[in-house]
């Protein structure tokens with residue numbers, strides 16, 4: 044854990060060790076809060092307006108007022124990235140319902156939300172895993188029924204990712220009623236011929252920002268995007284599989300529960316979409 048980091052907390056840029064949140068913070072007690080993650084390339088933010096729009100929506104869905112306009116967020120984000128000298132990595136943003144005596148119902152209107160941001164250095168563009176492709180495992184989806192909200196309540200995903208770690212793989216895809224919902228921190232895709240298949244948006248999964256960008260790029264490439272449910276068996280037998288997120292962009296999947304997908308190497312469409320996404324991201328940095 045880098046102690047040298049500068050953290051943004053409630054209007055202040057503080058050394059990591061001084062950025063403290065009271066134990067009565069509702070994020071700590073109830074996971075009563077929302078988060079977002081934007082990627083940073085060349086010291087600038089990737090597809091950030093869409094992440095800020097989703098942050099605003101998530102907050103609205105649980106009745107926390109958004110403490111900042113988009114322009115204010117961007118100014119704070121840019122400042123934090125610069126203060127940390129971050130070239131490539133992630134910017135994490137979190138807003139909780141604030142600090143109040145423990146009580147399940149909301150605190151009085153006017154209780155200020157807790158607003159926090161930090162950065163993490165990470166190689167996303169030249170990630171060596173994208174060259175070999177990732178192995179994944181599948182796990183039951185243990186989550187609540189509003190997964191479209193980017194809630195900080197991530198216990199089911201923590202358990203899923205731990206199962207992946209114990210299996211020595213990078214990601215876990217969660218499965219419900221025989222269909223893949225999404226990755227523990229990513230959106231799941233399969234490729235069948237010239238068709239890209241991913242689950243349609245609903246309360247069952249997060250509306251991935253990278254998902255939308257990749258769907259648009261695929262369509263521009265003349266591929267057909269099919270939004271429908273698919274099973275683990277279909278994914279295992281697909282031509283290709285991949286997952287998308289702000290922290291991995293487009294990650295080819297080469298093994299699912301030990302079964303090889305395609306020829307066991309990143310497929311041509313997965314590689315192409317990764318390259319297209321990187322090019323698009325680099326051209327549209329904020």
Ligand code: PDD
Pocket residue numbers: 080225226227228229230249250251252253254287288289290
């Ligand atoms: N997670 N689904 C889930 C459950 C996620 O947590 C994420 C992202 C995604 C992909 O969304 P996007 O393309 O907007 O990053 C899908 C972030 C990266 C995280 O929790 O670190």
